[in-house]
Amino acid sequence: MSQAAPVPAQRRPITAGRAILLVLIVGVLLVPIPGFRTPQTHNIVIDASQFEFSPARLTVNRGDIVQVTLTASDVVHGFFLDGYGIDFRVEPGTSQEFTFTADRSGKFRYRCSVACGALHPFMIGELVVGPNELVWRASALAAVAVGAMLLHARKRPSA
Amino acid sequence: MLLSRAFQPVAMLILLAPFVLAVMAGLLGTSAGNRNFGIVFVWIVWWAVLMVLLVPGLGRVWCTVCPIPAPGEWVQRRGIIGGAGRLRTRGLRWPRRLRNMWLQNAGFLVLALFSMVILTRPSVSAGVFVGLIGVAVGMSLLFEKRTFCRYVCPIGGFIGLYSMAAPVELRVRDAQVCVDHREKDCITGNDRGYGCPWMVYPGKLDRNLDCGLCTECLKTCTMDNVVINLRRPGADLAKPVRGNRIDEAFKALIMLACSIIYPAVLFGPWATVKEWAAIESFGGWLIYAAAFLIATLVVIPGLFWLAVAGGQRSCAGGLTVRRAFNEYSHALIPLGLAAWVTFSVGFALTNGSYALAAISDPFGWGWDVFGTRDVGWTPYLSGAAPTIQAAILIGGLLFSIRTSLRVGLRHDPSGETTLAATAPIAAFLLASTLALLWLYLG
Known part of the structure; x- marks a missing residue:
């Protein structure tokens, strides 16, 4: 009895479902998110005190110019902005002024960079530079991936 | 190395040194948490190593070397590397109603409720470490084996849970060998190691939750039937849950x-x-x-x-x-x-x-010991x-x-x-x- 010839490995066909999933994922990752506006200038006074910044959350748009006047109302504080590498120190009764262009979108925490007491590591504020693409894309990607896994499970009991 | 009687005690001793330093720094050092070894090394370095590397990558391996139960175990066994025969403990069995994770859940919630204070006040942090060691020693004197680790430790509870997702497991090669082996050295212990301190029968071990990776059964098994395997991550997670958990x-x-x-x-x-x-x-x-x-x-x-x-x-x-x-x-x-x-x-x-x-x-x-x-x-x-x-x-x-x-x-x-x-x-x-x-x- 002759042996059967080995069956060559076949590529899995690209089904309509897979193609749609691929398009969705590419779309989620690459489609531009609207929200661009003419750049504006924001003059913001940020006061640092144990253990909070006021205001604690700022919202600007990408490309905006942010002029900050930093003050401290009790002890020496610092201001470090994640992602931008901005770091300033301010003493009570004085102020520090600095300007930067919000050229990176997303959420960036600003933190006290001078030890100021027990809760110092958690003295945090937030700068949101819109459109916040990362959070929208990540959320959409999560939703698309979950949907795809559930649909795949519906078709084949081999998840 | 894992088969050496000295492996676990020596590892615990090595880690006990920074742990003692953390306690001393917490009690005697500066109250500024970001300058205190007790806060920085426990809640920043150790925590990150534990949660980012050890638990996802090696499961319960922290429990292998954890210094918290070490003093209690050494007091109970009257020795560090080898036991002195008769145990110093009442040897009570843990109440059946408490043989679950509820105490660990409660303990974790208590720590979590005070976590902002524990994370930022070195003396409070040190008090928690001393308290955990004290409870572990007290339980070793009262209860059999590692009852503290198995049923009380608030850290061991979540490490055990998440170790079920890890790509490492301790298992027997062939469960039938364990069934046929009447001596059950893994439970009773022998001259090479202790009976399972975690009160687990390796022959029926099918998930990581309750195994403390103490490596005693690797030493005591005379049938060479206990192994540490690499496996697909999360292999325990889809297994049936026995009983009401x-x-x-x-x-x-x-x-x-x-x-x-x-x-x-x-x-x-x-x-x-x-x-x-x-x-x-x-x-x-x-x-x-x-x-x-x-x-x-x-x-x-x-x-x-x-x-x-x-x-x-x-x-x-x-x-x-x-x-x-x-x-x-x-x-x-x-x-x-x-x-x-x-x-x-x-x-x-x-x-x-x-x-x-x-x-x-x-x-x-x-001080400036290392110039940093x-x-x-x-x-x-x-x-x-x-x-x-x-x-x-x-x-x-x-x-x-x-x-x-x-x-x-x-x-x-x-x-x-x-x-x-x-x-x-x-x-x-x-x-x-x-x-x-x-x-x-x-």
């Missing part, structure tokens, strides 16, 4: 809830909540504690219960809701672990540079961290969805009811992930 389900839910609450409280912009958590005012802390407990014990478990019940109702899968709650709670483990990795990565990257100063000046007294005392605070990868965190969270979510599908398929191999049973659970997992993404990135 609501305690285990609640452990997974409490950990997931805390992984959402912690970034909101610690990394969020809400100073008032931080002050409440730090007990700046007792009334504020009461509000925080009530909200925390309601969220961890009522809201999150309640929503998960509704998701499970909805799935079971729509698929008529033959499981009671309670049973399904137990079984599907394993789907929370990958996402919960990913959420804790995300939290720990962010905290370590931001505050890890404090370690350089603290190692040179552990008490904050002005004056290294300033430098956050690492502050621009890339959000992308890394998003990737970890989405990875955890997909791992969790896959686990829920595997649990569903185990109950209905035809796959006909899998989607109906798991879709509400997937919605719960997705909602939890979106909440985490918005807390970190939004």
